[in-house]
Amino acid sequence: MVKELERAGLPVVHVCTVTPISMTVGANRIVPAIAIPHPLGNPALDKDEEKKLRRKLVVKALGALQTEVDGQKVFED
Amino acid sequence: MRLEIGKINITDIRFAEESKIEKGILYVNPEDLKPVVLEDEKLVDVVFDIAKPGESVRITPVKDVIEPRVKVEGKGGIFPGVIAKVDTVGSGKTLALKGMAVVTAGRIVGFQEGIIDMTGVGAQYTPFSKTLNLCMVCEPAPDLKQHDYEKAVRMAGFRVATKIGELARGIEPDETCVYETLGIKEGIEKYPDLPRVGYVSMLQTQGLLHDTYVYGVDAKKIIPTIISPTEAMDGAIVSGNCVSACDKNPTYIHQNNPVIEDLFAQHGKTLNFVCQIITNENVYLADKERSSNMTAKLCRMLDLDGVIVTQEGFGNPDTDLIMNCKKIEAEGVKTVIVTDEYAGRDGKSQSLADADAAADAVVTGGNANEVVILPKLDKVIGMMDYVNKIAGASEDTLREDGTLEVELQVITGATNEMGFGLLSAR
Numbered sequence: 001m002v003k004e005l006e007r008a009g010l011p012v013v014h015v016c017t018v019t020p021i022s023m024t025v026g027a028n029r030i031v032p033a034i035a036i037p038h039p040l041g042n043p044a045l046d047k048d049e050e051k052k053l054r055r056k057l058v059v060k061a062l063g064a065l066q067t068e069v070d071g072q073k074v075f076e077d
Numbered sequence: 078m079r080l081e082i083g084k085i086n087i088t089d090i091r092f093a094e095e096s097k098i099e100k101g102i103l104y105v106n107p108e109d110l111k112p113v114v115l116e117d118e119k120l121v122d123v124v125f126d127i128a129k130p131g132e133s134v135r136i137t138p139v140k141d142v143i144e145p146r147v148k149v150e151g152k153g154g155i156f157p158g159v160i161a162k163v164d165t166v167g168s169g170k171t172l173a174l175k176g177m178a179v180v181t182a183g184r185i186v187g188f189q190e191g192i193i194d195m196t197g198v199g200a201q202y203t204p205f206s207k208t209l210n211l212c213m214v215c216e217p218a219p220d221l222k223q224h225d226y227e228k229a230v231r232m233a234g235f236r237v238a239t240k241i242g243e244l245a246r247g248i249e250p251d252e253t254c255v256y257e258t259l260g261i262k263e264g265i266e267k268y269p270d271l272p273r274v275g276y277v278s279m280l281q282t283q284g285l286l287h288d289t290y291v292y293g294v295d296a297k298k299i300i301p302t303i304i305s306p307t308e309a310m311d312g313a314i315v316s317g318n319c320v321s322a323c324d325k326n327p328t329y330i331h332q333n334n335p336v337i338e339d340l341f342a343q344h345g346k347t348l349n350f351v352c353q354i355i356t357n358e359n360v361y362l363a364d365k366e367r368s369s370n371m372t373a374k375l376c377r378m379l380d381l382d383g384v385i386v387t388q389e390g391f392g393n394p395d396t397d398l399i400m401n402c403k404k405i406e407a408e409g410v411k412t413v414i415v416t417d418e419y420a421g422r423d424g425k426s427q428s429l430a431d432a433d434a435a436a437d438a439v440v441t442g443g444n445a446n447e448v449v450i451l452p453k454l455d456k457v458i459g460m461m462d463y464v465n466k467i468a469g470a471s472e473d474t475l476r477e478d479g480t481l482e483v484e485l486q487v488i489t490g491a492t493n494e495m496g497f498g499l500l501s502a503r
Contacts, residue, residue: 017362018396021431036360036393037285 002027013064015039015057019074029064030074033057079257080151080307081170083250087177090127090209098244101251103177105211105241113236114213119229122216126458128180128195129209133455135199136212138190138463139489140181140227141234141316142205142327145174145242148311155242156235156312158293166311167304172245178208178329179241181234182459183215186227187286189468191322191489192481197452202491204499205329212458213237227286231317235328256307256341258350261379268349272382275351276306276336277372277405278314278495279397281326281389282357286319289326289389291355297364301356301371303379306337309353320390321468323445323491323498324417335496336385336415351379356401358394365397373404383411388494391419391445395430406435417442417492422484442492443500445469446484453479 003026005012014027017039022030033039034053041054064075086101093104107125114123128134146155151169154161180193193205200206215233217226259267280289282297289296291304291314304313314331337353344350356372359365376384384405388398395416402412414436418428424444465474469486476482485491492498 017360018365018393018431019362020396020400021393024431024433032362034361036283 011065013061015061023072023074026072028069028072029067030072031057031061031064032074032076078168078305078307079255080167080310082254082256082310083170083172084175084252084254085172085245085248086251087174087209090177090211092127096244098248103174103241103244110213110237110240113240114215114233117229117233119218119221119225120215120233121218123233124214126212126214127210128193128212128458130195130207132195134195134458135454135456136180136182136193136210136458137461138182138185138459138467139193139322140183140186140190140230140319142329142489143179143181143234143238144329144332145177145179145238145245146312146332147172147242147245149246153311155239156315159232159290159312159315160235160239163292165308166313167308171311172242172248172250174242174245176209178205178210179234179238180205180210180212181215181230182212183230184217184460185463185466186223186230187319188466189319189321190463191467192451192464192483192487193489194451194454197454198449199451199488202449202485202488202499204490204493204497211241214459224286227317227319231315235315256310258305258307258344258352261351264349264351268345271345271347271349273351273380274340274348275354275376275379275381275384276340277354277356277376277384277386277401278334278336279386279388279394279401280314280355280357281318281320281394283360283390283394287390288317290315290317296355296357297359299355299357301354301368301375303352303354303375306334306341306350306353309334309337314355321445321486322489323469323486324390324442324494326389326493326495327489330490330493330495330497333497336387340385351381354384358390358397360393365400369397369400369404372401373408376405376410377408381410383413385413385415387415391417392430399429399431399433399436403433403435412436413438413440415440415442415494415496417494418444419446420444422446422448440496442494442496442498443485445486445492448482448484451481451483
């Protein structure tokens with residue numbers, strides 16, 4: 001999916017937990033997610049904390065989308 | 078550590094008044110076993126049944142398969158930290174009932190439980206079509222949560238297997254095998270010219286009904302460690318898994334791990350079998366990194382020349398597998414990895430979710446997506462209610478004529494990643 005969308009000319013951010021697989025399959029902008037059963041949130045946190053976490057992840061992904069990359073890059077904290 | 082396994086060959090299982098083993102026949106009174114199951118109030122009923130090789134019988138949904146054993150000499154008891162106290166096991170003498178298994182079944186817990194066919198095409202794929210199976214179909218209390226149900230059935234299986242194993246106490250085994258590993262220094266002195274080989278076993282620990290326990294500890298919480306390969310033979314590692322049936326490691330396979338068996342067969346001849354390293358397959362990337370780092374470090378610290386790495390399950394654990402392989406190789410230790418494939422029904426898709434050039438020696442248990450048609454069988458132990466729902470099935474699985482169209486994924490042990498399965502390219 002990531003590669004096909006990029007081939008069509010759209011920049012793509014792959015938000016995923018297991019970033020090495022994303023590297024293997026060839027994504028260029030990779031944002032690490034939380035965990036495999038809950039990539040975009042964390043049910044262990046209370047509601048307010050989780051909202052912050054989720055927002056941070058989305059903002060980071062949007063930031064990555066606007067960043068020029070030269071090859072594959074994992075956007076660590 | 079030195080462990081003797083006394084093998085008692087079981088040639089038949091029969092229901093009888095008195096539970097006992099006589100001349101290789103296991104007699105069981107289900108009324109003796111029922112209280113053992115129902116002592117947990119989370120289970121409200123259990124039905125025992127016997128499935129024999131060649132019979133027109135299907136067992137489903139299968140949860141775990143267990144070999145009854147009893148410890149007769151040495152420290153501890155079978156299933157330490159789970160049934161017996163937490164003494165370190167793996168030395169002394171253990172009796173095992175060969176040719177039979179306890180199979181736990183019942184209404185589905187998750188969606189990844191299996192099928193064991195005792196005859197027909199399915200029987201050719203599951204190693205448990207060859208065992209006499211004492212099946213226990215458990216009925217959970219109403220409104221029991223899934224994880225409580227999983228635990229209740231898991232524990233009931235171990236209690237029943239332990240009770241059956243106790244019947245072997247005092248019986249003369251038909252055959253005795255001795256397994257012994259040496260201390261580090263001792264091993265180097267005794268086998269100075271043999272390559273030092275270890276066995277890295279990856280335990281399924283993704284949580285949410287995908288778990289393995291070591292001496293009663295949830296293995297997702299361990300840092301990789303070393304154990305004597307004989308400890309697993311005494312039930313130090315048990316399954317709590319509802320992962321796809323074809324490539325989960327039921328407790329039986331931990332007790333009878335073919336990689337350990339084969340390494341022992343070569344021990345002192347072509348290699349020095351140093352130890353088993355256990356590691357996990359967690360769902361956080363940091364855990365995957367930490368565990369594979371530690372595993373590679375242990376291989377280096379033990380001065381191993383080579384390791385065999387086995388996986389459990391598929392998908393993201395493929396990354397744990399590749400991380401282990403890559404990092405261990407980077408320490409100068411050769412690896413062979415054992416896995417299975419999800420290459421699509423036509424076998425043309427990528428087999429593993431991850432890959433690396435360091436993984437240049439790979440053994441496969443087969444393609445779990447391969448489709449087979451299972452015949453309609455005369456009798457079902459358990460229930461057919463879930464055959465369209467388990468992983469590897471679809472809404473079209475149960476066909477009008479009663480046959481089942483399924484992927485190998487649904488068959489317990491079909492593509493086992495410890496090499497316990499029956500598939501071969503030869």
